[in-house]
Amino acid sequence: MNILEIIAKKRDGQKLSEAEITFFINEYTKTQTVKDYQAAALLMAIYIHGLDDKETYYLTKAMLASGNTIDLSSIPGVKIDKHSTGGVGDKVSLILSPIMMSLGYKIAKLSGKGLGHTGGTIDKLESIGVQTSLTSSQYMKLLKKIGIFIVAQTEDIVPADKKLYALRNATSTVGSRPLIAASIVSKKLALKTDYVFLDVKVGDGGFCPTVADATALAEIMLKLFKAFNRKAIIHITDMTQPLGRAIGNAIEIKETIEFLNNENVSEELKEIIYCFASSILLTTKQAKAIKQAYKMIDDVLASKTALNNFYL
Amino acid sequence: MNILEIIAKKRDGQKLSEAEITFFINEYTKTQTVKDYQAAALLMAIYIHGLDDKETYYLTKAMLASGNTIDLSSIPGVKIDKHSTGGVGDKVSLILSPIMMSLGYKIAKLSGKGLGHTGGTIDKLESIGVQTSLTSSQYMKLLKKIGIFIVAQTEDIVPADKKLYALRNATSTVGSRPLIAASIVSKKLALKTDYVFLDVKVGDGGFCPTVADATALAEIMLKLFKAFNRKAIIHITDMTQPLGRAIGNAIEIKETIEFLNNENVSEELKEIIYCFASSILLTTKQAKAIKQAYKMIDDVLASKTALNNFYL
Numbered sequence: 001m002n003i004l005e006i007i008a009k010k011r012d013g014q015k016l017s018e019a020e021i022t023f024f025i026n027e028y029t030k031t032q033t034v035k036d037y038q039a040a041a042l043l044m045a046i047y048i049h050g051l052d053d054k055e056t057y058y059l060t061k062a063m064l065a066s067g068n069t070i071d072l073s074s075i076p077g078v079k080i081d082k083h084s085t086g087g088v089g090d091k092v093s094l095i096l097s098p099i100m101m102s103l104g105y106k107i108a109k110l111s112g113k114g115l116g117h118t119g120g121t122i123d124k125l126e127s128i129g130v131q132t133s134l135t136s137s138q139y140m141k142l143l144k145k146i147g148i149f150i151v152a153q154t155e156d157i158v159p160a161d162k163k164l165y166a167l168r169n170a171t172s173t174v175g176s177r178p179l180i181a182a183s184i185v186s187k188k189l190a191l192k193t194d195y196v197f198l199d200v201k202v203g204d205g206g207f208c209p210t211v212a213d214a215t216a217l218a219e220i221m222l223k224l225f226k227a228f229n230r231k232a233i234i235h236i237t238d239m240t241q242p243l244g245r246a247i248g249n250a251i252e253i254k255e256t257i258e259f260l261n262n263e264n265v266s267e268e269l270k271e272i273i274y275c276f277a278s279s280i281l282l283t284t285k286q287a288k289a290i291k292q293a294y295k296m297i298d299d300v301l302a303s304k305t306a307l308n309n310f311y312l
Numbered sequence: 313m314n315i316l317e318i319i320a321k322k323r324d325g326q327k328l329s330e331a332e333i334t335f336f337i338n339e340y341t342k343t344q345t346v347k348d349y350q351a352a353a354l355l356m357a358i359y360i361h362g363l364d365d366k367e368t369y370y371l372t373k374a375m376l377a378s379g380n381t382i383d384l385s386s387i388p389g390v391k392i393d394k395h396s397t398g399g400v401g402d403k404v405s406l407i408l409s410p411i412m413m414s415l416g417y418k419i420a421k422l423s424g425k426g427l428g429h430t431g432g433t434i435d436k437l438e439s440i441g442v443q444t445s446l447t448s449s450q451y452m453k454l455l456k457k458i459g460i461f462i463v464a465q466t467e468d469i470v471p472a473d474k475k476l477y478a479l480r481n482a483t484s485t486v487g488s489r490p491l492i493a494a495s496i497v498s499k500k501l502a503l504k505t506d507y508v509f510l511d512v513k514v515g516d517g518g519f520c521p522t523v524a525d526a527t528a529l530a531e532i533m534l535k536l537f538k539a540f541n542r543k544a545i546i547h548i549t550d551m552t553q554p555l556g557r558a559i560g561n562a563i564e565i566k567e568t569i570e571f572l573n574n575e576n577v578s579e580e581l582k583e584i585i586y587c588f589a590s591s592i593l594l595t596t597k598q599a600k601a602i603k604q605a606y607k608m609i610d611d612v613l614a615s616k617t618a619l620n621n622f623y624l
Contacts, residue, residue: 007484011359037352041483044356047323171353172319 003027003034003042010045018058025062029160036167043164043173051178056220057227059178063186066160070136070191072108075143078284079106081188082276084199085180085207085217091252092199092272095259097148098309099277102300103286107148108193110157122152127250148309158186175207181220189228196225196232197280203238211236233283237272260307273297315339315346315354322357330370337374341472348479355476355485363490368532369539371490375498378472382448382503384420387455390596391418393500394588396511397492397519397529404511404584406568409460410621411589414612415598419460420505422469439562460621470498487519493532501540508537508544509592515550523548545595549584572619585609 001023010016016024024042028034051059072079080100082093097107111122111132122132132152134142139149153162161183168174188196198221200214201207208214218234225232258264259273278293280286287293300306313335322328328336336354340346363371384391392412394405409419423444444464446454451461465474473495480486500508510533512526513519520526530546537544570576571585590605592598599605612618 004482004484007356011356011484035482036347036349037479038483040349040352041356041485044319044323044353045360048357048360167349170316170347171350172316172323173353 003038007038007042007045010042010049013049015052016055016058018054018061021055021058022062022065025059025066025160029066029163039164039167040171040173043168043171043176043179046179047173047176050176053220053223056178056182057224060182060186060189060224060228063158063160063164063182064189067158067190068156069189070108070140070157072106072143072192075106075140077104077106077147078195078286079108079143079193080195080197080280080284081108081191081193082197082199082280083109083111083184083188085184085201091256092269092276093150094253094256094310095269095273096276097150098260098306099273099297099300100280101147101309102305103277103281103296105147105280105284106143107150108143108191109148109150110153110187110191111150122150127253146309153187157190161186177213177217177220180207181217181224185221185224185228188225188232189230194231195280195284196230197276198232198234199276200234200236201238202236233279235276235279257307257310260301260310261304262301315350319350319354319357322354322361325361327364328367328370330366330373333367333370334374334377337371337378337472341378341475351476351479352483352485355480355483355488355491358491359485359488362488365532365535368490368494369536372494372498372501372536372540375470375472375476375494376501379470379502380468381501382420382452382469384418384455384504387418387452389416389418389459390507390598391420391455391505392507392509392592392596393420393503393505394509394511394592395421395423395496395500397496397513403564403568404581404588405462406565406622407571407581407585408588409462410572410618411585411609411612412592413459413621414617415589415593415608417459417592417596418455419462420455420503421460421462422465422499422503423462439565458621465499469502473498489525489529489532492519493529493536497533497536497540500537500544501542506543507592507596508542509588509595510544510546511588512546512548513550514548545591547588547591569619569622572613572622573616574613 001020003024006016006020006024009020024034024039028039082096082100084092093109097109100107132150133154134149134151136154139151142149155162164179165183168179173179184198198218200218202211202214203209208217214236218236222232222234255264259269274294274297277297278287278290281293281296282290287296313332315336318328318332318336321332336346336351340351394408394412396404405421409421412419444462445466446461446463448466451463454461467474476491477495480491485491496510510530512530514523514526515521520529526548530548534544534546567576571581586606586609589609590599590602593605593608594602599608
């Protein structure tokens with residue numbers, strides 16, 4: 001097998017086989033016989049011509065196999081992973097996590113840095129000095145003890161994504177749907193939670209300018225989760241405006257704390273938080289109806305349990 | 313100006329401005345702030361979406377300006393440059409050159425190595441130990457003294473092409489018409505001959521699989537030569553079969569010598585050589601009719617003047 005032939009096939013709009021896609025990922029990320037410029041040419045051809053469902057599945061599989069997976073079976077309770085495709089001012093993960101902890105869930109989240117113009121959860125946490133680079137034994141201890149970890153993607157988890165992510169950022173190939181889907185889903189699969197809750201953002205502030213774009217991305221990802229037998233729920237939410245009041249890593253943390261403390265609460269942000277939290281409660285059968293779910297969320301906010309969890 | 317925006321424009325099928333194309337060439341080849349992987353992504357986008365006539369003109373101009381030009385005005389006589397797009401077994405330049413020298417022309421030729429599966433004239437000469445890396449003062453002396461030079465493209469002549477050529481070879485972006493045209497024409501323009509004779513090959517053995525491909529490439533190049541005010545004649549010839557009997561650098565040299573010595577002459581090769589040589593004689597008004605031109609060629613072959621010129 002030869003990388004020049006693989007590039008040429010996709011350049012000409014042909015489909016790549018599982019063997020070809022696996023070869024590309026292995027040779028680029030493990031043996032490094034495929035060079036950055038060859039990967040860049042292939043990524044651009046993929047950006048323009050796309051990948052079909054099968055090719056996207058092969059890519060996700062090869063990316064997942066490029067590193068280790070994290071077994072959470074020793075941790076009791078319902079383990080959930082909440083992820084957003086990101087957008088300007090998106091601090092939902094930061095607010096939702098302590099709320100869900102208060103409701104008894106275990107939150108496990110591996111997060112990337114911001115892609116393009118969007119800030120990542122990791123950037124926001126690092127802006128206030130939170131240590132986000134932990135070893136697996138460190139974050140497993142955290143999950144057992146306090147019920148949450150949000151850490152930066154480590155070198156051993158989908159290393160292929162880390163490398164591709166950086167290259168896409170430097171070659172204007174970030175916004176390709178199958179590449180976004182494979183990147184997100186491979187990381188979610190590596191961390192063996194019980195449920196994945198995904199938030200796909202629509203609007204100029206994110207990577208899907210229209211509802212149609214977001215729906216198309218969500219459909220690709222749902223197919224992938226199904227193919228890998230993982231339970232996943234995907235929300236599509238508005239990102240035509242920055243979310244909440246604050247944009248900027250540190251001041252978004254401030255808005256998060258204010259929200260949990262019931263100060264200066266943005267109605268739009270509140271609606272999304274309640275929607276997600278209740279969707280998790282209903283999906284995992286911890287609440288029987290929306291009304292009950294809202295009441296449970298109200299309680300953990302009013303009692304400041306969620307706020308206290310943020311400071312843990 | 314920003315390379316990521318330039319890549320994104322071409323990725324989305326938009327046209328690039330002169331400033332953007334010049335920026336790319338300068339930043340990639342001079343300051344090297346544009347990296348190989350970024351150039352590779354842009355080349356793939358250009359391969360797939362193409363360049364229009366204006367963009368191809370800007371690219372050729374920027375490539376030409378990346379290096380020095382060679383002034384031949386101090387050399388008396390009609391200075392010609394004969395170039396082939398290349399193909400398996402193409403040894404026409406090697407045979408034609410000593411014939412045209414015998415007919416009083418000055419032959420100036422800067423040549424590249426073979427691209428992809430085609431062998432270059434330089435590879436063939438190097439296979440028999442000919443020194444093809446000469447300084448400009450060395451090859452100007454050759455042209456004055458014996459009337460010919462065929463040397464490898466030096467670092468200072470269209471350095472942008474040398475870099476792009478290597479990158480295209482490594483990223484399956486060789487066969488793009490505007491990129492081929494800009495590469496060939498920029499080098500022809502750098503060497504200020506009186507006439508350029510170009511041979512565009514058609515068939516699996518070359519880069520234009522069909523006559524339509526070759527015609528399209530020839531049209532782009534003719535427009536470029538016209539825009540830069542250089543006299544050029546382009547032939548389109550058959551390359552569906554390897555040309556002549558020999559394929560392989562050293563044995564093609566052997567076939568060249570045999571041809572000039574009137575031994576084992578391939579009829580198909582003879583037809584092309586006579587066609588080109590007579591076209592040069594007629595274009596430059598050294599012959600008035602085909603018949604006279606053929607006679608002139610017969611004479612220099614029969615007298616072994618051409619053969620002796622090969623050994624100079």
